[in-house]
Amino acid sequence: MNEQELSQRLTVVGNAVPKGARLADIGSDHAYLxxxxxxxxxxxxxxCGEVVVGPFQSAQKQVVKSGLADKIVVRLADGLAAIKKEDEIDTITIAGMGGTLITSILENGKTQGQLSGHERLILQPNVGEANVRRWLQxxxxxxxxESILAENDKIYEVIVAEKTVVKSxxxxxxxxxxxxxxxxxNSVFLKKWLQEQYALEKVLIQLQKAKVVPEEKVIAIKQELAWIKEVLE
Structure with missing residues (x-):
């Protein structure tokens, strides 16, 4: 297996990993990356951190099969609990999860001392990208x-971030x-937000038909739709 065999999504994640990095890949899925x-x-x-036994065993097999057991450690652990101080991790990848789950993994890692703040974070949320950006800020x-790409009829975003003294x-x-x-x-971005516009318009119609209309939710969706229409113009 080589880098060319990675999915396009994981290739974009891998491209953001610095040369010579000490990497923690959380939710590693066969340790492909x-x-x-x-x-x-x-x-x-x-x-490689995996919280579920099946994927943990798959990752172990992949590492051994590739002859890399001396360079890649596979641990059964929840989130950043897979990282130990002596690993001296400087780069963390979390790909293929929802944005809310990614932020909770990062928050728990910060609270428990596995996230020092000196690491480069390379995050690929499947949904809830705004939650990730909000947490980072x-x-x-x-x-x-940031990158956006389409693969197998799905659209993915990859967000790369580091802590800085002065932040915008x-x-x-x-x-x-x-x-x-x-x-x-770009064209993938425009495609994504056109799809989101249709989806939000449907949600809005349903909410406005409800016996008790959730006003705050309606206002929030109207704001998002206004932004989307502005961007698509």
Whole structure:
């Protein structure tokens, strides 16, 4: 297995990993990413964290099969609890989960002392990207780059962030769309938000038909729709 065999989504995540990194891949799913990066000499050490026994065993098998058991450690652990101090991790990847779960993993890691704040974070939420950006801003992280890609009829975003002394404040609109993605507005971005517009319009119709209309929710959706229409113009 080499880097070329990674999915496009994981290739984008892997591209953001610095050369020589000591990587923690949380929710590693067969350890594909750390194995691919190690085989091309991009990383020097990796920890794969899995909370479910099946994927943990799959990751172990993949690492052994690739002859990398001395360089990649697989641990059965919840979130960043897979990281030990002696690992000296400087890069964390969390890919393929919801944004709310990613933020709770990061928050727990911070509380429990596994997240020092010196790591590069490479995050690929499947949904709830704004939750991730909001958490990063609150915790003093600067978004360095963002990517958006379509693969197998799904659209994915990858967010790369590090803590900085001086950080730029994102607007609510930038948190919603992503500051770099909003500036670029590529074809995948436009496709995503056209789909989101249709979905939100349907939700709005349903909410307005409800016996008790949740006014706050309606106001929030109307605001989002106004932003989307502005961006798509």
């Amino acid at each position: 750390p194995v691919a990066l190690m085989l091309v000499g991009k990383i020097s050490y990796a920890v 609150k915790e003093g992280y600067e978004i360095l780059t 404040q994102l607007t609510d609109k930038e948190i919603f769309f992503g500051p770099y993605l909003l500036a670029e507005k």
